[in-house]
Amino acid sequence: MTTQTTKETREAATVPPPGAAPANKVPQGHRRLLTRRDRLALGLMAGLPTILHIALVWVTALASVALAFTTWDGIGFDSIKWVGLENFKQLFNDNPQFWPAVQHNVVWFVVLIVIPTPLGLFLAVQLDKRIRFSRVYQTAFFLPVVLSMAVIGFVWQLVYNPDTGLINSLIGANEPGKYIDWIGDPDLNLWAILVAASWRHTGYMMILYLAGLKGVDPSLREASALDGANEWQTFKNVIFPTLRPTNTVVLVVTIIEALRAFDLVFVFNKGAQGTELLSILVTNNIIGESSRIGYGSAIAVVLLLISLVVIIPYLIATFRKERRA
């Protein structure tokens, strides 16, 4: 309805003499502009994606929120039983893996933001100076980003394998008595995996910052050099503040990386002792022969809520900025 009226008014505006044309000609022109076929095509072009989007994104998301309050083994819809907050109660009180998983997701984020992000920035600043072979370094650091997380998991398993891996073979820690179990020891394995995750994240951050640095106006550098600032002062007071938009992107990307962390751990040790993650708990409960879809959905809802707590303030801030601009 609303689209029709706007079209009519727009059309009316384009028709030069408003009084000259007979009143019944306007709808005719309208018909000529958009034949039935056109309307059908437009309807399909706009409608199909909308339906698909609603069905595959919104209905499924809301259905999983709804399922979080039920128990369901995935067999027949009559076995869905409403249990209220029972799943969440069990999750918070009885599941020995839940709180470690939340904690590990947080640790994941903190480590990514504290170690590989500054490292990526550092590398980007060095490469931005157009040192010799900078292309080669750039490629070398960026290479892990091209690999899929699953492949990275396999590669690092070769390094960490406690019996035949690179580290234990080099330092002789694969013998009884001085055994180091990089993959199985809950005090070690999360950190071992985070090294692998950081290895990839550094390259990712480097590219983002490199792009940001390319956008810095060279005259700023020149001006600060003229003012007698040294390299560190220039970076701290001039360059870094101009990287503000990049920093926002980096923050969001890192949060998303921490929340969606899954594939690397799944390949590494399936989220066993010490490496539990929310995404892995969801998968373990939902995929399988007799799945606990309600319970798995409850975990997914927790993950969704955590994501929203982080993403919504970002969106609000972004929209506010756009409105101002």
Place this chain on the structure above:
Amino acid sequence: MQHLSPSGLSLPSPSRRTLLRGIGGAAVLGAGIPLLSACGGSGTASDPKTVTLGSKASDAVPKKAFADIYAAYKKKSGITVDVNTKDSNTFQEQINSYLQGTPDDVFTWFAGYRMQFFAAKGLATPIDDVWKTIGGNFPEAMHKLSKGEDGKYYFVPLYSYPWAVFYRKSVFQEKGYEVPTKWDDFVALCKQMKKDGIVPIAFGDKDAWPALGTFDQINFRQNGYDFHVELMAGKASWTDAKVRKVFDLWTEILPYHQEGSMGRTWQDAAQTLASKKAGMYLLGTFVAQQFTDKAALEDLDFFAFPEIDPAYGQDTVEAPTDGFMMSKSPKNKTEAVKLLEYLGTTEAEDIYLKSDPSVVHAATGADTSSYTALQKKAYEMIAGAKSLTQFMDRDSRPDFTSTVMQPALQKFIRDPKGVDGLLSSIERQKKTIFASG
């Protein structure tokens, strides 16, 4: 994007409303899907000369072995078996939706609780008439394994493989070790091996399931087959003193297990037995696959897990069994029944075993002349068993074993002192899972 925040995710009160709408949507969706699947299931008329069969045998060796059976059946009866092979992990993960959608007439599956679970959900057809024909081919223990909770038959077994303690004959000879039959002898042997600088028990629990096997063995030796069944079916309590006793016994031998087990796969653990660094290894007969050196393979032997309580002796054998089931509404039921009758013959089993020597016949009176020494011993062990168990994840709800037991046992292995808290946690989680239907 802008759609996102007003839809209520940031505001508390509309979110409840959207939630309810979502539930309505889910209900509409829910009403639609079974109708669709029902249409697909019975609509198409089928070829009377074809039986469809869903198979999880995606590895080369079993795939060919199965294909040989179907080829022989076609020669014999003129019926084509139309095989639909899926990757075995995918098949297992999707079994649920597969059986509810448009399943093949016959499908490959596991004996035990996992079979009973789908039978109880009405996703399989009882095949008592098939068993009237094939019943005589199988020992009593296999009959027991093939029945659902309602006492009807749902399963045709094809092959089994027992779990036992594997060792190298040459190592035992050289060091003068004797095969232990009692628990105390077993513990003494572990001590001796440790003194001799050998890892007494090879162990790798990275994939989290091998530890389930150790629990099973100690449990049915200590508490008997019936308790094992009750515990696995969620009826007995995990805080029972009987279960606690199992963990006490396990704690006794835990120091003799290979260090760093949680970072090691069973394949790597098998290598330590192959290289004679470890003295013993509790696993299924498939451990032999890791012995690529022929001399080493001939040197491999096994013994049944030692007796703990003389009342139960060594009468229970853990022997996971694979076979076939019929889906809930097969398109070609008459021929599916005939195919299952054929699959339950020793002839079909002989054909299978010819191409896959890592397992043994489920039927009695099969041709064992081509068996290796290991196979012969495994076959005798199964044939002589009073009761057969499946593996923990086949004797119990798989969602319980994978989400509760696997992490719990890994925790125990790491910290055997925390067993009381662990057992009450298992019991709490078990109650909710088994209550959910």
